[in-house]
Amino acid sequence: MSESTAVxxxxxxxxxxxxxRERAILDTAERLLGERSYADVSVxxxxxxxxxSRPTFYFYFPSKEAVxxxxxxxxxAEARARRDEAVTAPAPGVEDRWRHVIGAIAxxxxxxxxxxxAAAEARATSAAxxxxxxxxxxxxVAETAAEIEAERARGHAPDGPPARDLAVALNWMNxxxxxxxxxxxxxxxxxxxxxxxxxxxxxxxxxGARTP
Amino acid sequence: MSESTAVxxxxxxxxxxxxxRERAILDTAERLLGERSYADVSVxxxxxxxxxSRPTFYFYFPSKEAVxxxxxxxxxAEARARRDEAVTAPAPGVEDRWRHVIGAIAxxxxxxxxxxxAAAEARATSAAxxxxxxxxxxxxVAETAAEIEAERARGHAPDGPPARDLAVALNWMNxxxxxxxxxxxxxxxxxxxxxxxxxxxxxxxxxGARTP
DNA sequence: CGAGTCTGTCAACAGGGTGTCGACGCAGCG
DNA sequence: CGCTGCGTCGACACCCTGTTGACAGACTCG
Numbered sequence: 001m002s003e004s005t006a007v008x009x010x011x012x013x014x015x016x017x018x019x020x021r022e023r024a025i026l027d028t029a030e031r032l033l034g035e036r037s038y039a040d041v042s043v044x045x046x047x048x049x050x051x052x053s054r055p056t057f058y059f060y061f062p063s064k065e066a067v068x069x070x071x072x073x074x075x076x077a078e079a080r081a082r083r084d085e086a087v088t089a090p091a092p093g094v095e096d097r098w099r100h101v102i103g104a105i106a107x108x109x110x111x112x113x114x115x116x117x118a119a120a121e122a123r124a125t126s127a128a129x130x131x132x133x134x135x136x137x138x139x140x141v142a143e144t145a146a147e148i149e150a151e152r153a154r155g156h157a158p159d160g161p162p163a164r165d166l167a168v169a170l171n172w173m174n175x176x177x178x179x180x181x182x183x184x185x186x187x188x189x190x191x192x193x194x195x196x197x198x199x200x201x202x203x204x205x206x207x208g209a210r211t212p
Numbered sequence: 213m214s215e216s217t218a219v220x221x222x223x224x225x226x227x228x229x230x231x232x233r234e235r236a237i238l239d240t241a242e243r244l245l246g247e248r249s250y251a252d253v254s255v256x257x258x259x260x261x262x263x264x265s266r267p268t269f270y271f272y273f274p275s276k277e278a279v280x281x282x283x284x285x286x287x288x289a290e291a292r293a294r295r296d297e298a299v300t301a302p303a304p305g306v307e308d309r310w311r312h313v314i315g316a317i318a319x320x321x322x323x324x325x326x327x328x329x330a331a332a333e334a335r336a337t338s339a340a341x342x343x344x345x346x347x348x349x350x351x352x353v354a355e356t357a358a359e360i361e362a363e364r365a366r367g368h369a370p371d372g373p374p375a376r377d378l379a380v381a382l383n384w385m386n387x388x389x390x391x392x393x394x395x396x397x398x399x400x401x402x403x404x405x406x407x408x409x410x411x412x413x414x415x416x417x418x419x420g421a422r423t424p
Numbered sequence: 425c426g427a428g429t430c431t432g433t434c435a436a437c438a439g440g441g442t443g444t445c446g447a448c449g450c451a452g453c454g
Numbered sequence: 455c456g457c458t459g460c461g462t463c464g465a466c467a468c469c470c471t472g473t474t475g476a477c478a479g480a481c482t483c484g
Contacts, residue, residue, distance in 0.1 A: 021432090037337070039336075039337045042469085042470065042471085043470080043471070043472085044469095044470080044471095052432095052433075052434090053433070053434050053435085054434085054471090054472090055433075055434055055435080055436095055472090055473080055474090056432070056433055056434065058471095058472070058473085059431085059432065059433075062472095063471085063472085064471090120336070121336040121337065122336075123336075124332070124333040124334075124335070124336035124337070125249070125251045125333065125336070130397075134397060134398055134399065137399055138398060138399045141399040160412060161408070161409050161412050165401055165405065165409045166409065166412070166413070168389065168392075168399050168400060168401055168409075169385060169389050169401070169409050169410060169413050170385075170413070171399070172385065172388040172389045172392060172399075173381060173382075173384065173385030173388065173389070173413075175388060176384040176385065176387060176388035177380065177381050177384045177385070180380075180384060185342075185346060186346055186350060187346065187349055187350045187353040187380050187383070187384075188380060189377055189380055189381070193377065196373070197373050197377045197378065197380075197381050198381060200372055200373050200378070200417070201378070201381050201382070201385075201413065201417045204416045204417045204420055205412070205413045205416045205417060208416055208420070233461090254440085254441065254442085255441085255442070255443085256440095256441080256442095264461095264462075264463090265462070265463050265464085266442090266443090266463085267443090267444080267445090267462075267463055267464080267465095268461070268462050268463065270442095270443070270444080271460085271461065271462075274443095275442085275443085276442090
């Protein structure tokens, strides 16, 4: 897991060639995934798109899945970074804080729509993708749970089910609702409205009422 | 869409044979899907499991997908029926009513776990499965929205975002959380706790507080 | 400066899946 | 009794994946 960053191919005295082609594959993948589904993009498409033969593709990546994982890693890392930013940034109030956290996570997935949708599709069959994805969710859940507990400790949020259980429900909700909004699924929310609706559910669930 | 029921194969003077084999394929599918993933079950497995050759399988079903749709139709129909029951059944209070509705929908999907997980997997690639699934969700959402509006009209539920938007978020949440609970994904809730946690989110979201 | 080694490349193959075609047997029916 | 059509399957065409083995060019080190 977390291939891409781990693939620090050793000494590269004067061989920019390899990196270029790896890049070309990655770029081709993101482009093609914008046009058709993950299942409909073959290794051959990726190779040809990057100007090489299929066997040569396998020199750079062990599979189509690995390409997606590399792409996904970048998006996931960005989402994590944005969330951290939003959490530490000063906010005028509790409501705005949560709004920014939810929006910060959503933003990278929205702007890399092709990768997001491909990952959601591949997750159904690829254990590796599922692992990365659930790892991200796990972290969001743990952080959310801690934040809810802090609010309860401060006396701002009422008691109720275990904070972690609520965090699980809320984070999975966000994942599913944002996915359906981004993919234009029906039933679904408009992508621009989604964060505000989700925020309402979060606030009411955590604080027992919209205005804590 | 909705193949199975529509496949009322015409006059069958004395040919119970065909129905038996169709049944055998369906049974084999549900059994095999309990053992491995949808992707790992081939048409050949289905055919052999039902005691026929691959080409003969195609006499009964146009594809593996069609078999899953037939299986899914039954589960979906049951979920719809259970929900209708729960809605009309007398309930001691508002909270119990919602609890029974959520639980009623969850139950058939839980007891036909293999089909549920296979459908979730296939939805990623099959437009037909997605259509059936989203059709079910659409109906649940519409009904939920109407129920929320009724509660608002009665003065029991506070105003807020459009009822339909909340209904979309809540129903997708249930779908995703129940799926992860049933599949044993992490992060996830214990299958037995899930309904109660979801109920809390529903009540707080709809009524603004746990106890309306 | 030439032998060795490493990166990069691809034609050809093996294997497994899907869906189709054409032949064939075996009912019931006129 | 011979026709019609359901049910059946062997064999085929096709597409996709991942591997093998041979080979070219460049750097590198004695």
